[in-house]
Structure formats: C-alpha cells, structure tokens
Amino acid sequence: MSSQNSTLSRYGSSARPAPYPLFYPPPPPVDQIAVEERVAALGKRSIKKGAKVAGLTLAVRMMDLTTLEGKDTPGKVRQMCAKARTPLAGDPSVPSCAAVCVYPNLVPTAKAELAGSGVKVASVATAFPSGQSPLDVKLSDVRRAVELGADEIDMVIDRGAMLAGDYAKVFDEIAATKEACGPAHLKVILETGELGSYDVVRKASEIGIAAGGDFIKTSTGKVQPAATPAVTLVMLEAIRDHFLATGRRIGMKPAGGVRTAKQALHYLVLVKETLGDAWLTPDLFRFGASALLNDVLMQLEKERTGVYQASEDFSKD
Amino acid sequence: MSSRRTTERLEHAAPALDTTSKALATTSDGFDPSARVSVAKAYKMFVGGAFVRSESGRYFQTGGGRADGGADPAVVNVPRGSRKDARDAVVAAKGAEAGWAGRTAYNRGQILYRLAEVMESRREELRVALVRGGADVAAAEREVERAVDRAVYYAGFCDKFQALVASSNPVSGPHFGFSVPEPTGVVAVVAPGHPALLGLVSTALPILAGGNTCVVVAGADDPRTAVVWCECLATSDLPGGVVNVLTGDAAEIAPHLAKHREVGALDVWTADAELRALCEREGAGSVKRVRTHDGEAIERLAGDDGQGLGFIERFLETKTVWHPVGV
Numbered sequence: 001m002s003s004q005n006s007t008l009s010r011y012g013s014s015a016r017p018a019p020y021p022l023f024y025p026p027p028p029p030v031d032q033i034a035v036e037e038r039v040a041a042l043g044k045r046s047i048k049k050g051a052k053v054a055g056l057t058l059a060v061r062m063m064d065l066t067t068l069e070g071k072d073t074p075g076k077v078r079q080m081c082a083k084a085r086t087p088l089a090g091d092p093s094v095p096s097c098a099a100v101c102v103y104p105n106l107v108p109t110a111k112a113e114l115a116g117s118g119v120k121v122a123s124v125a126t127a128f129p130s131g132q133s134p135l136d137v138k139l140s141d142v143r144r145a146v147e148l149g150a151d152e153i154d155m156v157i158d159r160g161a162m163l164a165g166d167y168a169k170v171f172d173e174i175a176a177t178k179e180a181c182g183p184a185h186l187k188v189i190l191e192t193g194e195l196g197s198y199d200v201v202r203k204a205s206e207i208g209i210a211a212g213g214d215f216i217k218t219s220t221g222k223v224q225p226a227a228t229p230a231v232t233l234v235m236l237e238a239i240r241d242h243f244l245a246t247g248r249r250i251g252m253k254p255a256g257g258v259r260t261a262k263q264a265l266h267y268l269v270l271v272k273e274t275l276g277d278a279w280l281t282p283d284l285f286r287f288g289a290s291a292l293l294n295d296v297l298m299q300l301e302k303e304r305t306g307v308y309q310a311s312e313d314f315s316k317d
Numbered sequence: 318m319s320s321r322r323t324t325e326r327l328e329h330a331a332p333a334l335d336t337t338s339k340a341l342a343t344t345s346d347g348f349d350p351s352a353r354v355s356v357a358k359a360y361k362m363f364v365g366g367a368f369v370r371s372e373s374g375r376y377f378q379t380g381g382g383r384a385d386g387g388a389d390p391a392v393v394n395v396p397r398g399s400r401k402d403a404r405d406a407v408v409a410a411k412g413a414e415a416g417w418a419g420r421t422a423y424n425r426g427q428i429l430y431r432l433a434e435v436m437e438s439r440r441e442e443l444r445v446a447l448v449r450g451g452a453d454v455a456a457a458e459r460e461v462e463r464a465v466d467r468a469v470y471y472a473g474f475c476d477k478f479q480a481l482v483a484s485s486n487p488v489s490g491p492h493f494g495f496s497v498p499e500p501t502g503v504v505a506v507v508a509p510g511h512p513a514l515l516g517l518v519s520t521a522l523p524i525l526a527g528g529n530t531c532v533v534v535a536g537a538d539d540p541r542t543a544v545v546w547c548e549c550l551a552t553s554d555l556p557g558g559v560v561n562v563l564t565g566d567a568a569e570i571a572p573h574l575a576k577h578r579e580v581g582a583l584d585v586w587t588a589d590a591e592l593r594a595l596c597e598r599e600g601a602g603s604v605k606r607v608r609t610h611d612g613e614a615i616e617r618l619a620g621d622d623g624q625g626l627g628f629i630e631r632f633l634e635t636k637t638v639w640h641p642v643g644v
Contacts (some may be wrong), residue, residue: 041483
C-alpha cells in the first residue's frame with residue numbers, strides 16, 4: 001500500500017473521498033468460468049479411508065458450531081456448548097470444535113459453559129445480519145460483546161455501501177470495528193450472496209483484509225446462496241495474493257450451506273490447493289455450520305464401524 | 318460404446334415392439350416409417366423421483382431370449398446398482414419419510430389410486446415389458462390386470478386398515494389403554510424376479526399403504542418391467558423418494574441395506590434361503606424387523622391370497638398409550 005497513489009482513492013464516493021489508496025494494485029478481474037471449472041475439478045477428488053478420517057477429524061476441529069436464531073435460549077446454547085466440547089459422547093478420539101458462535105446476549109452462557117475447554121466463544125455483532133445501523137451502534141454492539149466475554153467477533157460489512165461503490169465507508173467501518181474488538185479476533189462477513197459477482201467479492205475481500213480483519217467469512221447464513229466453493233476459492237485467492245505481497249496470513253471461514261462431510265472435504269481440498277498446508281489449522285480456517293457436525297460424525301462412525309448410520313442416533317444441536 | 322450401439326439396434330428389431338411399424342407402408346405424404354432413426358430406451362434406476370444410472374457406472378445385460386424362444390431376443394444394458402446407490406436410495410427414502418407418513422391416510426389412498434390409473438393407461442406397455450421378459454402373452458395380460466387391481470385394492474385400504482389393527486384395551490386397573498399403528502419407517506425390499514410386475518406391486522404397495530417409504534431391489538430376471546413400472550410411479554403424484562427402485566444383483570445390494578442403520582425393516586421373503594439368512598444376520602446389528610419366509614410361496618402372489626391386511630400389518634409398529642381413566 002503506497003500512499004503516493006492517492007488518485008486511486010477516488011474509487012470511493014465523490015462526496016466522501018477515501019483516505020486510503022484502496023486498490024493498489026487494482027484487484028485482478030475474476031474469471032468466473034475458470035473459477036467454477038477449477039472448483040468443479042477439485043471437487044472430484046476421491047478421499048477415502050485414512051485420509052477421509054484425518055480430513056473429517058480436522059473439519060471437526062475447525063468447526064464454529066453456530067446458532068443464530070431469535071428463538072435461541074440459554075438451554076439450547078448450553079446443549080450446543082456440550083456438543084462442541086464433546087461432539088461424540090463416548091468417543092474421545094473425536095476432538096472438540098473450534099468455537100461456538102452465538103448472539104451477544106448468549107455469550108455469557110456460552111463462556112461459562114466452555115470455561116477451561118479451549119473452545120472459543122464467537123459472537124456476531126455490528127447489527128448482524130443486515131449491518132444497516134449507524135456506526136456508533138455497531139461499535140457499541142462490538143464492545144459489549146467483547147465485554148461479555150467473546151473471544152472472536154463476526155462482523156458484517158455494509159453491503160449497501162459496498163454495492164454503491166462507497167468502499168471507503170466499508171473500509172473505515174471495518175477498521176473502526178477492529179479497533180473496538182481490542183484483543184478479540186475479527187472475522188469480516190462479506191455476505192457474498194448479496195454482492196452479485198465474483199469481482200465484487202474479490203474487492204470486498206481485499207477491503208476486509210486491508211482494513212484489519214483476521215478472517216474473512218462468506219456469509220451470515222441468513223441469505224441464499226450462502227457459502228459456495230466457487231466464492232470461497234475467490235476469497236482464498238485474495239488471501240493468497242495478500243500473503244505473497246505482505247507475508248501476513250489471513251484466515252478464511254465459509255459459513256452457511258456446508259451441510260455434508262463430502263462438502264467439507266471439498267473445502268479442505270480447495271484450501272490445501274490454494275494456500276497449502278499452513279492454512280489447514282483451526283487458527284486459519286473455520287467452518288460456520290450447525291448441521292454439518294452430525295453428518296461428519298455419521299461418516300466418522302461409518303468409517304469406524306463399517307455400517308451406515310441413522311440420523312436419529314446423533315443428538316440434535 | 319460400439320457394443321452398446323449394437324444392443325440398441327437389436328432392441329429396435331424386437332418383434333414385440335415392431336408390429337405397428339411393419340403394418341405401416343410409406344404414407345401418401347412420403348413418410349417412410351422404416352427410415353426412422355431408432356430410439357432405444359436407456360434403462361435407469363429410480364431414486365428420489367429421478368431416473369439415474371448407477372454411480373458405479375456398471376451395467377449388466379438382460380434379454381437375449383430363452384431356450385424356447387419365448388422372450389425378446391434383444392440384449393439391453395441395465396444399471397447394476399452398488400452399495401453407494403443403496404446408500405443414496407436410503408437417503409432419498411429417509412428424506413421422503415416424514416412427508417409421506419405425515420399425509421392423511423386418505424390422501425395416501427388417493428395417490429395410490431392415481432398410480433392404479435396410470436398403470437391402467439399403460440397396460441399395453443407393461444404387458445409388452447412382461448412379454449419381453451419372458452412371460453407368455455396371456456399370462457402377461459392377466460398379470461397386468463391383477464397388478465392394477467391390486468393397486469386399487471391397496472389404495473382403498475390406506476385409510477381403513479387402522480380401524481382393523483388398532484384397539485382400545487380395557488386393562489385391569491384405574492387406567493385405559495389404546496393401541497394405534499404407526500409406520501416402521503424406511504423398508505428395504507428384495508422383489509422377486511418373477512412375477513416381475515406383480516412381485517413389485519405386491520411387496521411395495523402394502524408398505525406404502527402403511528405410511529412407510531421403501532427401497533426396492535428389483536429382481537434381476539426382468540428388470541425392464543421394473544423400470545417401466547417406475548415410469549408409472551414417476552407420473553402418479555407419488556412424492557420423490559417414497560419408492561426407490563434399484564436394479565442389479567440383490568445378493569450384492571441387500572446385505573448393505575440390511576446393515577444400514579437408517580433402514581427400519583427388511584422384506585426379503587421372496588429371496589433365496591442364503592440371502593435371507595445373510596440379511597437376517599446383517600440386520601441383527603440394528604435390531605431390524607426382517608420378514609423372511611413365513612411359509613409363503615411366491616406363487617401365492619398371483620392369487621387372491623397374495624394381498625390382504627397381513628401384508629400391510631407386517632411393517633407397522635404398534636404404539637400403545639395408557640391413559641388415566643376419566644381424562
């Protein structure tokens with residue numbers, strides 16, 4: 001980011017010029033067909049036996065077990081926390097999940113339940129899921145969530161500003177949110193289902209990374225389509241290019257729409273092929289999911305016993 | 318590929334199908350039926366309401382005629398279902414289970430009656446399929462009629478069997494009990510090779526009438542009739558996944574269905590003794606209800622005692638509720 005290219009700041013709205021040279025060098029155009037072909041090709045890999053078990057075990061360790069509903073109760077969150085600590089009762093070979101992801105009001109419940117387990121508590125904030133509130137409201141949302149004990153904050157970007165071309169506003173809000181997070185990790189939700197094209201996704205990824213996000217995340221889970229392998233690949237490539245330019249490692253989190261073990265392995269293949277083994281860790285890759293965990297557990301049990309499992313045999317939530 | 322082309326040609330030359338085109342000469346407008354491109358059917362399995370090939374890409378061949386020359390001489394490729402096809406079919410059947418069991422019994426009856434209507438309108442096609450599979454013409458005609466009648470029979474039974482198998486139980490004590498039937502869930506069926514159509518109808522329909530969904534392994538002797546019957550299912554308002562029909566080797570597929578924990582029960586009474594025993598053993602791990610040989614004979618299916626309440630009752634679970642008297 002060199003500051004002498006100030007003319008590039010005119011990418012921001014004319015009423016409010018961006019104080020940062022946002023796109024230098026400008027993001028490469030995304031070849032939609034090539035991205036989708038590559039994703040489809042990588043999705044055809046057959047991962048069996050030992051590699052499958054290793055991949056699925058890693059997927060459990062990378063999982064942000066999520067419940068983000070108006071009807072969430074402390075009881076439901078406690079149950080989910082128990083599942084995140086011990087995904088498969090009676091089988092200690094299945095590791096704990098990475099985190100649970102809840103609304104701010106339920107952070108204290110999750111925090112108490114997960115004390116000493118190593119499982120982190122993530123909270124959505126910044127007027128999730130729309131992000132259509134004034135900045136001071138969003139920032140106080142973030143500060144309160146951190147005060148309540150959240151280790152990680154999942155923020156949403158202002159998609160309206162993004163689509164209107166007011167990239168400076170998007171950048172400034174992310175930067176302000178990062179500051180408000182303090183020690184908490186920041187995941188920046190782009191809500192790719194609302195961004196319209198891979199080019200916009202790429203731009204939003206670069207803004208999220210440049211403004212200080214520790215992770216970039218596809219979706220809130222409230223909009224369809226949510227995470228897709230193609231959009232994930234576009235974001236992974238933004239992360240790769242940032243790493244090659246700066247040496248800084250940004251994390252990735254596809255969320256929403258990842259429901260089966262097979263899909264999860266597909267995502268791991270994408271990460272491995274785009275970013276390499278360094279990213280195959282819960283510190284740099286997460287799945288935001290709820291239904292995925294049970295399918296992964298069913299597949300792990302299938303591998304252990306040789307028998308296809310019944311969904312009724314696994315606890316819901 | 319080249320061998321496949323050959324089989325397609327052969328099938329077009331099948332005598333049972335060719336009678337109409339022989340009768341037509343070139344018409345006055347210059348249309349020559351014999352110059353038409355052959356349109357051969359790709360036989361596929363029926364899973365989740367769609368016609369699919371085996372994920373394994375394997376086929377087996379059927380047809381080729383019998384020693385007495387009674388059957389169609391064409392040889393065609395039919396998918397050879399695999400373990401994973403069985404898994405996919407169970408997923409489809411499980412997904413359809415709540416919707417099918419949740420309909421009113423009356424509506425299930427309406428849908429099965431619709432199936433009978435579609436079968437009636439496709440009687441000729443079903444008959445031709447059976448003849449190709451080796452049945453003689455008169456027997457095929459009778460089998461189709463019997464199959465349609467049986468579909469009507471089970472359509473009518475859908476909302477009536479409950480009254481026959483439920484009970485109110487005056488028990489000794491200050492309580493009252495009543496027992497109601499509930500569907501078992503996903504039922505896996507090994508259908509007999511012959512009678513091909515009546516075997517499918519007689520095993521699958523009572524299971525559906527009870528509110529279950531099913532995965533049927535069609536007999537390998539005449540899988541084409543099963544596929545034609547699936548075309549009736551596909552056009553009869555049955556929701557996708559309620560009936561799933563796999564073709565292939567039952568001895569290969571059925572043990573996987575028997576082991577699968579999502580499958581609630583097995584109907585293998587028309588299978589051979591070795592496969593029945595194997596399914597019972599494999600099914601034991603998940604304590605499945607396994608219907609094997611209850612002194613029944615496949616010949617029974619052709620007669621009036623090939624249908625009845627007993628066929629429905631085999632895949633029902635009885636829920637008994639105790640009530641304090643006065644509530």
